[in-house]
Amino acid sequence: MNAGRTARERARAELTREITEVARRQLGTEGAGGLNLRAIARELGMVSSAIYRYFPSRDDLLTALIIDAYNAVGEAVERADAAREPDDHAGRWRAVCHAVRDWALAHPHEYALIYGSPVPGYHAPADTVAPAMRDTVVYGRILASAHAAGALTPPDGFPAPPASFSGDAEAVRQVMPGLPDDLVARAIAAWTGLFGFVSFELFGQFANVVDDRAALFAHTVDTLGRLVGLPAAATG
Amino acid sequence: MNAGRTARERARAELTREITEVARRQLGTEGAGGLNLRAIARELGMVSSAIYRYFPSRDDLLTALIIDAYNAVGEAVERADAAREPDDHAGRWRAVCHAVRDWALAHPHEYALIYGSPVPGYHAPADTVAPAMRDTVVYGRILASAHAAGALTPPDGFPAPPASFSGDAEAVRQVMPGLPDDLVARAIAAWTGLFGFVSFELFGQFANVVDDRAALFAHTVDTLGRLVGLPAAATG
DNA sequence: ACCGAACCGAGAGCACTGCTCTTGACACTC
DNA sequence: GAGTGTCAAGAGCAGTGCTCTCGGTTCGGT
Numbered sequence: 142m143n144a145g146r147t148a149r150e151r152a153r154a155e156l157t158r159e160i161t162e163v164a165r166r167q168l169g170t171e172g173a174g175g176l177n178l179r180a181i182a183r184e185l186g187m188v189s190s191a192i193y194r195y196f197p198s199r200d201d202l203l204t205a206l207i208i209d210a211y212n213a214v215g216e217a218v219e220r221a222d223a224a225r226e227p228d229d230h231a232g233r234w235r236a237v238c239h240a241v242r243d244w245a246l247a248h249p250h251e252y253a254l255i256y257g258s259p260v261p262g263y264h265a266p267a268d269t270v271a272p273a274m275r276d277t278v279v280y281g282r283i284l285a286s287a288h289a290a291g292a293l294t295p296p297d298g299f300p301a302p303p304a305s306f307s308g309d310a311e312a313v314r315q316v317m318p319g320l321p322d323d324l325v326a327r328a329i330a331a332w333t334g335l336f337g338f339v340s341f342e343l344f345g346q347f348a349n350v351v352d353d354r355a356a357l358f359a360h361t362v363d364t365l366g367r368l369v370g371l372p373a374a375a376t377g
Numbered sequence: 378m379n380a381g382r383t384a385r386e387r388a389r390a391e392l393t394r395e396i397t398e399v400a401r402r403q404l405g406t407e408g409a410g411g412l413n414l415r416a417i418a419r420e421l422g423m424v425s426s427a428i429y430r431y432f433p434s435r436d437d438l439l440t441a442l443i444i445d446a447y448n449a450v451g452e453a454v455e456r457a458d459a460a461r462e463p464d465d466h467a468g469r470w471r472a473v474c475h476a477v478r479d480w481a482l483a484h485p486h487e488y489a490l491i492y493g494s495p496v497p498g499y500h501a502p503a504d505t506v507a508p509a510m511r512d513t514v515v516y517g518r519i520l521a522s523a524h525a526a527g528a529l530t531p532p533d534g535f536p537a538p539p540a541s542f543s544g545d546a547e548a549v550r551q552v553m554p555g556l557p558d559d560l561v562a563r564a565i566a567a568w569t570g571l572f573g574f575v576s577f578e579l580f581g582q583f584a585n586v587v588d589d590r591a592a593l594f595a596h597t598v599d600t601l602g603r604l605v606g607l608p609a610a611a612t613g
Numbered sequence: 614a615c616c617g618a619a620c621c622g623a624g625a626g627c628a629c630t631g632c633t634c635t636t637g638a639c640a641c642t643c
Numbered sequence: 644g645a646g647t648g649t650c651a652a653g654a655g656c657a658g659t660g661c662t663c664t665c666g667g668t669t670c671g672g673t
Contacts, residue, residue: 299604351545357538360536364604426653
């Protein structure tokens with residue numbers, strides 16, 4: 142997309158990219174909130190006010206980083222999913238979950254930026270919602286395809302969702318078409334459970350409690366997958 | 378604990394309390410990171426440097442607030458648990474989960490402070506670990522007592538945790554004695570799932586997706602409770 | 614080829630932050 | 644009552660996000 146246009150525009154695009162790059166590195170060492178326009182400018186050998194030619198405010202820079210982060214985790218998830226055989230639904234689920242955790246462990250501050258507490262005073266603009274959905278879409282696709290293939294055999298003995306849930310279930314079915322209400326509810330529980338685990342691990346809630354987090358995570362993923370009806374013991 | 382001592386010491390304790398109180402209110406409107414020593418001083422009619430007589434740094438004030446928040450949620454959970462009949466394990470589980478969510482919804486910024494992304498540059502001192510355990514201890518006590526009463530009938534068809542998990546399970550059994558490894562693993566999944574749900578709800582991940590969050594939460598709590606073996610349909 | 618307009622970086626400056634240091638007044642202890 | 648430790652106040656430092664103005668460069672239309 143960078144091909145044509147004037148020299149000025151190419152320089153602008155290049156500098157914009159450099160700014161976000163330095164900002165992302167600064168985010169990696171300092172965390173959000175420690176994001177420092179003047180330090181970015183210093184590292185780029187320019188003056189702080191020049192940054193404002195490219196980002197009208199600190200929040201706009203943050204928004205760019207948030208979108209990047211959503212896209213990064215979304216891409217990681219998509220790649221992990223694509224690497225599996227399409228009808229290996231349990232394998233895809235497992236791969237996707239581990240992709241989320243691996244990405245989070247590799248980019249803790251970016252994970253915190255999108256799945257941690259919202260930055261004070263910052264309110265996400267509409268541009269973020271599409272990238273924010275990428276991983277969820279993949280997740281829904283896996284379950285929908287598993288359900289369509291008749292590969293979901295959810296364990297019973299679990300309560301049914303209340304009738305009032307059917308409206309929300311219908312909305313969620315946009316990303317996982319065909320699933321009945323009770324499986325939609327379980328899918329949400331599994332999805333939030335996944336991120337709950339990763340957040341606990343990343344934010345230090347497991348300190349001095351769980352040591353072999355990788356093993357427990359793998360087992361938790363299997364348990365949550367089983368909850369939505371994926372087959373229990375596959376090869377991996 | 379405030380009874381004796383000199384007037385000076387009482388004044389000091391009083392002012393310390395007032396500072397944390399104003400800080401907590403400021404936290405509620407601005408969120409952490411927006412916590413502003415000068416504004417606190419202004420509201421108290423004193424000069425900013427005077428604050429440093431009571432808290433050596435902004436981080437120490439934050440630590441006090443974190444401890445307060447852990448204690449607040451811990452107390453809410455303890456109260457919810459105590460209000461139920463001791464052998465109504467499903468009811469206690471449900472009450473505890475709803476207490477967590479209710480408290481979080483009532484104090485979103487304080488929840489974010491302790492269960493959201495860690496504050497940049499801040500590292501929790503040891504004083505925080507005991508208050509941080511209060512809710513977990515209650516949770517473990519419920520499951521342990523349910524297990525001891527033979528009230529846990531976990532659904533089967535779920536995978537067993539790997540043998541390597543037994544070490545961690547032994548450690549976790551300090552707060553839920555008697556539970557077998559597989560139930561310890563499921564208990565952690567349920568606990569992280571609970572906070573994953575609350576975090577998703579509070580941090581905006583459910584926006585435009587789930588509408589009737591209270592209903593879905595109640596059902597998720599029942600589902601997670603069933604996962605660890607609590608009876609499915611009780612009166613509530 | 615030129616010329617006005619748009620864009621650019623530099624720099625000064627504003628209001629604000631956390632934090633430090635010094636000063637003079639007060640309260641408590643002996 | 645003298646001496647000592649504690650206190651709030653104030654000035655000040657280094658740093659922040661952001662605004663505005665200033666010359667220089669580049670672009671697009673004529």
